[in-house]
Amino acid sequence: MSISSTLPEGEKAVICIRGLRNAFGDENVQVVHNQLDLDVRKGEILGVVGGSGTGKSVLMRSIIGLQTPEQGEIRVFGENMIGREEDEAKNIRRRWGILFQAGALFSTLTVAENVEVPIREYFHLSPKLMDEIASYKIAMAGLPPDAGPKYPSELSGGMVKRAGLARALALDPELLFLDEPTAGLDPIAAQNFDELILSLRDKLDLTVFLITHDLDTLYAICDRVAVLADQKVVAVGTIEQLLALDHPWIQEYFNGPRGRAAAAA
Amino acid sequence: MATRGYRAGDEHHPDRIYRCVGSLTIARAATTERELDLMPDGMTIDLSGVDRMDTVGAWLVYRAVRDRGAKVEGASHEVHGLLEQVRQADKPVRVVPEEEGIGFKRTVSELGEYVVEAGQVFYGLLNFFGATLLGFWNVFKRPQQRFRLNAVVQRFDLVGVRALGIIGLMSFLIGIVIGQQGAVQLRQFGAEIYTINLIGRITVRELGTLMTAIMVAGRSGSAFAAQLGTMKLTEEIDAMRTIGVSPIEALVIPRMIAAVIMMPLLSFYSMIVTIIGGGIYCWIDLGIPPLTFVQRIQEVTPITDLWVGLVKAPVFGFVIGLVGCFQGMLVEGDAEQVGLKTTAAVVQAIFLVIVIDAIFAVFFSSVGWI
Numbered sequence: 034m035s036i037s038s039t040l041p042e043g044e045k046a047v048i049c050i051r052g053l054r055n056a057f058g059d060e061n062v063q064v065v066h067n068q069l070d071l072d073v074r075k076g077e078i079l080g081v082v083g084g085s086g087t088g089k090s091v092l093m094r095s096i097i098g099l100q101t102p103e104q105g106e107i108r109v110f111g112e113n114m115i116g117r118e119e120d121e122a123k124n125i126r127r128r129w130g131i132l133f134q135a136g137a138l139f140s141t142l143t144v145a146e147n148v149e150v151p152i153r154e155y156f157h158l159s160p161k162l163m164d165e166i167a168s169y170k171i172a173m174a175g176l177p178p179d180a181g182p183k184y185p186s187e188l189s190g191g192m193v194k195r196a197g198l199a200r201a202l203a204l205d206p207e208l209l210f211l212d213e214p215t216a217g218l219d220p221i222a223a224q225n226f227d228e229l230i231l232s233l234r235d236k237l238d239l240t241v242f243l244i245t246h247d248l249d250t251l252y253a254i255c256d257r258v259a260v261l262a263d264q265k266v267v268a269v270g271t272i273e274q275l276l277a278l279d280h281p282w283i284q285e286y287f288n289g290p291r292g293r294a295a296a297a298a
Numbered sequence: 299m300a301t302r303g304y305r306a307g308d309e310h311h312p313d314r315i316y317r318c319v320g321s322l323t324i325a326r327a328a329t330t331e332r333e334l335d336l337m338p339d340g341m342t343i344d345l346s347g348v349d350r351m352d353t354v355g356a357w358l359v360y361r362a363v364r365d366r367g368a369k370v371e372g373a374s375h376e377v378h379g380l381l382e383q384v385r386q387a388d389k390p391v392r393v394v395p396e397e398e399g400i401g402f403k404r405t406v407s408e409l410g411e412y413v414v415e416a417g418q419v420f421y422g423l424l425n426f427f428g429a430t431l432l433g434f435w436n437v438f439k440r441p442q443q444r445f446r447l448n449a450v451v452q453r454f455d456l457v458g459v460r461a462l463g464i465i466g467l468m469s470f471l472i473g474i475v476i477g478q479q480g481a482v483q484l485r486q487f488g489a490e491i492y493t494i495n496l497i498g499r500i501t502v503r504e505l506g507t508l509m510t511a512i513m514v515a516g517r518s519g520s521a522f523a524a525q526l527g528t529m530k531l532t533e534e535i536d537a538m539r540t541i542g543v544s545p546i547e548a549l550v551i552p553r554m555i556a557a558v559i560m561m562p563l564l565s566f567y568s569m570i571v572t573i574i575g576g577g578i579y580c581w582i583d584l585g586i587p588p589l590t591f592v593q594r595i596q597e598v599t600p601i602t603d604l605w606v607g608l609v610k611a612p613v614f615g616f617v618i619g620l621v622g623c624f625q626g627m628l629v630e631g632d633a634e635q636v637g638l639k640t641t642a643a644v645v646q647a648i649f650l651v652i653v654i655d656a657i658f659a660v661f662f663s664s665v666g667w668i
Contacts, residue, residue: 140632145393158328164393165361166354172387173353181391186631205324205352236383237353 038266046072053105078241083261129208130201136193138185145181174199248295319347322355346372356380433546453556473575497576498599506569511614515647519622523643526626527636554619561615
C-alpha cells in the first residue's frame with residue numbers, strides 16, 4: 034500500500050531517508066523530527082505538506098546538508114549525505130538545484146550573472162557560451178529577455194521566483210528542491226508557475242521535491258503528497274489515497290473549505 | 299564522449315561529419331564547443347551514438363544548426379525534444395546593464411553625477427537636521443507622552459557604558475605613547491620635565507575628545523546606520539509610520555540624546571585614563587613620582603583647556619548621531635546598501651568631526667583660550 038512513507042523493496046529512490054531525528058533548543062528539547070522515513074521516486078513531483086512548525090523546511094535543509102541531523106540516514110542518488118567531505122559532497126550538489134523560499138538571489142549580481150554563478154563554480158566555459166546558457170535558462174524559466182541585466186532589487190516577487198528557478202536549473206539538475214514556490218504570488222502567477230514546473234519536469238526529466246501550502250498546487254501538479262505531522266511523515270500517496278485515511282490533520286487539511294474548493298477546481 | 303571523425307561510406311567528405319558518442323552534457327561543453335569551432339560550416343552532426351544529453355549539449359548542437367548551417371542526423375525522440383526546448387528558449391539576454399558613453403564623456407558625466415549626488419546628500423542632511431530639531435521640539439513640548447525613557451537609557455548603556463572598556467584601553471595606550479615620544483624629543487634639550495605639560499595639555503584640549511569621537515563614530519555611528527538601515531529594509535520603519543509613531547521621535551531622538559550626553563562623559567573619562575597612562579610612563583621611565591605628577595598636571599593645565607575639550611564633545615556627539623541616523627534612513631533596496639551607508643556614516647562623521655574641531659581651534663584661539 035502506497036500510504037507507507039517508504040517504497041517497496043527493490044524500487045530505486047532518488048532520496049531515501051531513514052530514522053531521521055532533528056531537535057533544537059537547549060539540550061535538544063524541542064524535537065522536530067523523530068524516526069522519520071521518506072522515499073522520493075525518480076521522476077515524480079512529491080509535494081510535502083504539514084502545519085506550520087512541523088519541520089518542512091528543516092527536512093529540506095537536512096537533505097541538502099544545511100542542517101546536520103541528530104540521528105538518521107539520508108541518501109541522495111544512493112549516496113550517503115551525512116558526514117561527507119566537502120569535495121565529495123560537491124559532486125552530489127552539482128546534480129541538484131534549489132529554489133529557496135525568498136529566492137536567495139545574490140543581490141550584487143544581475144539575474145543573468147546569478148544564473149552563471151553555479152556554472153562558473155563547476156566548469157570552465159567560454160564567456161560567450163556561458164552568456165548564451167544564461168539566456169536560454171532565463172527564457173526557460175519564463176522571464177522576459179529584459180530581465181537578464183536587472184538586479185534582484187528591481188524585480189517583482191514573481192520574477193524573483195522565476196530568476197531563482199533559472200539559477201536552480203543552471204546545471205541541468207536531476208533533482209529540484211522548491212521551498213514554497215508559489216507563496217506570495219497572485220493566483221494567476223501561481224498557476225503559471227505550477228504549469229512551468231510541470232512542463233519542465235516533463236521536458237527535462239526532473240524529480241521535484243516540493244514544499245508547499247498551496248492546495249491548488251498540490252492538486253494540479255503533485256504525483257504524490259507526503260504529510261508531515263507528529264514529528265514524522267504520517268502518510269505518502271495520491272490525494273485520493275490520503276483522503277481515505279482518517280488522520281485528523283489530513284481530513285481537516287483536504288476537507289476544509291479551501292481544500293474542497295481546490296478539489297473542485 | 300564526443301568524437302569527431304570518419305564514417306564509413308563517406309570517403310569524399312570525411313571531415314564534414316561530427317560524431318558524438320556517449321554523453322553530451324555540460325561537463326563536455328568546453329571541449330565540444332572547441333571541436334565544433336574547428337569543423338567547417340555546413341557540417342553534419344551525428345547524434346546516433348548519444349545516450350545522454352542535457353540542455354547545454356542541445357544548445358551547442360542547436361547553435362551549430364542556427365549559425366553554421368549544420369545538419370543533424372540520428373537524433374532520438376528525446377534529443378529532438380531537447381533541441382526543440384532550447385530553440386523555443388532562444389532569446390538573447392544582456393548579462394549586465396548597458397553602460398552609457400565612453401571615455402572622456404563618461405568621466406565628465408560621472409563627475410557631474412557625483413557632484414549632484416553630493417549636493418543632494420548635503421541637502422538631505424540639512425533636511426534631516428531640521429526634522430530632528432522639530433522632533434526634539436515636539437518631545438520637549440509634551441515630554442510625558444513623547445519622551446521614551448526606556449529607549450534612551452538602553453542607548454546610554456550601548457553607546458556609553460559598553461564603550462568604557464575599549465576607550466579606556468585606547469586612552470591608556472595613547473597616554474603611554476605621548477609620554478614616551480615626548481620624553482625622547484624633550485630629553486635632547488634636557489627638558490624631560492615638560493613631558494607632563496605635553497601630556498596634560500594635548501590630552502585635555504584635543505586628543506581626549508577627538509579620539510573618543512572617532513571611537514564612538516566607529517562603534518555607535520555605524521551601529522545607528524546599520525540598525526536603521528536594516529529596519530528600513532524590513533519595512534519596520536514604514537510600519538511605524540502607519541501606526542502613527544514618528545520614526546524620528548522613536549528611533550532618532552533617543553540615539554541623538556545618548557550620543558550627545560555620552561560624548562562629554564566618555565571624553566572626560568578618556569582624558570583621565572590618558573593622563574594615568576602618561577603618569578605611569580613618567581613614573582617608570584623619568585622617575586617622577588605620581589604625587590608630583592598630579593600636582594604638576596594641575597599647575598600646567600589651565601582649566602580653560604578642559605572647557606575647550608568638553609564644549610566640543612556634545613557637538614561631536616550630535617554630528618555622529620545625526621550622520622549615523624541619516625545614512626541609515628537613506629538605505630533602500632538591498633542588503634548591500636546597508637554596508638555602503640554604514641561605511642558612509644563612519645567616514646562622514648569622522649570627517650565632519652575633524653572639520654568642526656578645526657573650526658573650534660580657530661575660534662578658541664581668537665577668544666584667547668590658548
